[in-house]
Amino acid sequence: MKSTLTCLTFAALLLGMFVGCETAPKTAAEKGSLEYDAKLTVARFKDTDPSMDPRFENAYGYAVFPRVAKGGAIVGGAHGRGVLYEKGRMVGYCDLTQGTFGLQLGGQSYSELIFFKDKLAVEEFKRGDFALAAQASAVAAKAGASADADYEHGVIVFTMVRGGLMAEASVGGQQFTYEAKK
Numbered sequence: 001m002k003s004t005l006t007c008l009t010f011a012a013l014l015l016g017m018f019v020g021c022e023t024a025p026k027t028a029a030e031k032g033s034l035e036y037d038a039k040l041t042v043a044r045f046k047d048t049d050p051s052m053d054p055r056f057e058n059a060y061g062y063a064v065f066p067r068v069a070k071g072g073a074i075v076g077g078a079h080g081r082g083v084l085y086e087k088g089r090m091v092g093y094c095d096l097t098q099g100t101f102g103l104q105l106g107g108q109s110y111s112e113l114i115f116f117k118d119k120l121a122v123e124e125f126k127r128g129d130f131a132l133a134a135q136a137s138a139v140a141a142k143a144g145a146s147a148d149a150d151y152e153h154g155v156i157v158f159t160m161v162r163g164g165l166m167a168e169a170s171v172g173g174q175q176f177t178y179e180a181k182k
Helices: 002-016 028-048 049-059 119-127
Strands: 061-086 088-117 131-135 138-142 154-179
Touching: 002 049, 028 049, 028 088, 028 154, 061 119, 061 154, 088 131, 119 154
Parallel strands: 138 154
Antiparallel strands: 061 088, 088 154, 131 154
16 A cells, blocks of 8 residues: 555656646747757767668658656656757757556656658647657667668657666657747
């Protein structure tokens, strides 16, 4: 009973961290920092897998989440803030919120990159009509991974671990929000 109460308390605290999170950073400095981190993250993905270069050139758009923080104990959650590009041009800010339930313990930080095949996929993302099953279709970024990856429902998702350790066998999903650059 005590361990269940501890897990539920931890889950409530973890999910409470994400309440009130805004999609776009508040200040110009925060926006500049996020945009810079997104560019560095793109460079890290390209360095890890040089075959990814054509993906950036050929995709209609892509979303870059430099840092996604994830944690859980039975119930888990993750959150990250990112930048959306269309035809190579930065058009706005986005965030990712993930909830999971199942066998999981630990914490982890990772980067996520979502390629959109066409305008329809980008528009669905912008409207909030886009969600992913948690990690179901993500490809771990490594040399040559991009060459074999194919679009599924108009998207390809790549992830790259930044740090931490998490054991997980859970179900859940990712939800996204978007705010245009002003």
